[in-house]
Amino acid sequence: MLSKVCANRSYFPSHAGGKLPAPLIGGTHARGAQGKSKRRSVVGRVINVPSSDEVSRELFEYASSSSYLTSWEDSVCTLDHTEGCRLLRNTFDRDSKEPEFLQAVQEAMRSLEPLFIDNDPEFYDIFLRLLEPERVLIFRVAWQDDQGRTQVNRGYRVQFNSALGPYKGGLRFHPSVNLSILKFLAFEQTFKNALTGLPLGSAKGGSDFDPKDKSDGEIMRFCQSFMTELWRHVGPVTDVPAGDIGVGAREIGYLFGQYKRLAGRFEGAITGKGIEYGGSHIRPEATGYGLIYYLNEMVVNKDIAPSLKGMRCAISGSGNVAQYAAEKLLAFGALPLTMSDSQGSIFVEAGMTEKHLKLVSELKNVRRGRLAELNGVEGIKYIPGSKPWKLGKFDVALPCATQNELDLDDASVLVESGCFAVAEGANMPSTPSAIACFEESGVAFGPAKAANAGGVAVSGLEMSQNAQGMQWSREEVEEQLRKIMVSIYKKCENGANIIGKNGNLNKGADVMGFIAVANAMKHQGCV
Secondary structure (H helix, E strand, O other), rough: OOOOOHHOOOOOOOOOOOOOOOHHHOOOOOOOOOOOOOEEEOOOEEEEEEEHHHHHHHHHHHHHHHHHHHOOOOOOOOOHHHOOOOOHHHHHHHHHHHHHHHHHHHHHEEEEEEEEHHHHHHHHHHHHHHHOOEEEEEEEEEEEEOOOOEEEEEEEEEEOOOOOOOOOEEEEEEOOOOOHHHHHHHHHHHHHHHOOOOOOEEEEEEEEEOOOOOOOOHHHHHHHHHHHHHHHOOEEEEEEEEEOOOOOHHHHHHHHHHHHHOOOOOOOOEEEEEEEOOOOOOOOHHHHOOOOOHHHHHHHHHHOOOOOOEEEEEEEEOOOHHHHHHHHHOOOOOEEEEEEEEEEEEEEEOOOOOHHHHHHHHHHHHHHOHHHHOOOHHHEEEEEOHHHOOOOOEEEEEEOOOOOOEEHHHHHHHHHHHHHOEOOOOOOOOHHHHHHHHHHHEEEEHHHHHOOOOOHHHHHHHHHHHOOOOOOHHHHHHHHHHHHHHHHHHHHHHHHHHOOOOOOOOHHHHHHHHHHHHEEEEHHHOO
C-alpha cells in the first residue's frame, strides 16, 4: 500500500516513453508567470521553454526520465546549443544497453541542470566529456578448479577519470558484474572520491567470477590469474584497486601477493591490505563507520534529534558495511534491528547487541553461511524472502546491500511507518522513485556518493601511509575518518545551497563532487 504522498506523485512522467505533450512544445502558449520564455533546443530543433520553474522542472525530468533507457526520440535537452544535445543523445544511444550506467547519469543530470543553465555553460561540455571513461580494459581470466578443469571468466577495469589523482576504486567479484554496472560504479566513484578532498581519481573493476562455494585454492588461483593481466595497468601513482563485493581480506591478500611477484616491488598498489603487510587500521570498518558518522551529522544538523541514541534502525545487507554500521550504531546508543542476505532477513525486536554482531560476523566472514542458520538463536527471528523495511517501525533506514534494492514500495512503507532519515551504505541502493518519495515526504536522505565515502577515504589514508612508510594508530585513522565525513556533509549542504535546493544532500553531493572534478578538467585542457 503506497503512502498518500508517494501514491499521488508521478516520479517519471507518463509520457516518458513517447511524445512530449503538446503544451510543452513551441509556440507563444509556452509562457511563464511573467509572460517570458527562454529559447532552448530539442535535439536539433529550437523551442520556447517557459521560465516557470514548474514547467522547466517537468521538461528536465522528462529529459532525465526512463525514456533514456530505450530511445532519445523527441526527448528534451534544456541547454542553448544543439550540438551539445546531439552529443548527449549519442551518449545514450551508444550506451543504450547499459541501464545502471544511464540511471546514474540521469540522476546526476537532475542535480546538475541548474549549473549548466545558470552558471558556467562550459560545465555542460565537461559533463559530456565526463560521460566517457578514459580507459576500459576487458580481459580473459583462465584458471583451474580443484578437479584440474580449466574455467574462464571475464575481467574488467574501468579507469574512469584521473583529473584529481590516480585512478581509485574497488574490485567486485560477483556473477552480476558487467560493463554497465562497473561504469555506473566508476561514474559514482568520480563524485564520491572528489567529495573526500583527497587526491583520488576514479575507477572500478572486477569479474563475473563467483567466490561462493569455491575453495581457498580455487580463489587463490583465480586471483593470481586476474592480477597476471591487471598488474601492468595498476600501481601506486597510476591506479590503486581495493575490495568490494566478493573481494575481502582473503582476496586482497592473494591479489597483492601476485602483484608483488610480477612487479618485483613491495608498494602501495592495492588498498585494503592486511595490517600485517602495509594495510591501515579501520579500513574494513571504514564504510560502515563513516556511514554512521554521516548519519549523525544529518540527524543533528537537521534538528531531527540531538543524537542517534535510542533510534530504531533497519539495516539491509550483512557484509562488512552492514556489520560495522551496526557496530557503530551501538557505540552511538542506537538500536540496529535487522540485517539481510539474498535469501531473507533477520529481525531482533529489542535491538541487536554485540553478541548478535559476533554471531553474524562468524557466520558470514568465517563459515560463509546464510542468515537462515541464525533463526531462533539469541532471540533472532529469520524471515525468508523478506526485505528488512517491512518488518517493523523504524526511525532510520540504512540500505547496505546492493544497487536498486530499495524501491518505491519499500520507500512508501518506510514513510508510512514514520522513518525520518535514510542514509545509503551501498552504491545506488535506492531507485529514483524511492528517492523522490523520501524527498517529497520530508525524509532526510543521505546519498551513497557521500554517506558511504568512508571506505575510499580510509583507502586514501592507507595510500598516504604507504607513501610515508608509516602506519598510523587506530585512533588517528578513525579521527581522520570522522573529520572527512563531517567535511563531506558540509560540502553537501553547501552544494544544495548553490543551486537553491537548501537541505537536499543528494543534489548537493552531485554539485560539489562535479565542481571539483570539472575545475580540474578545465585547467588540464581537452584531454
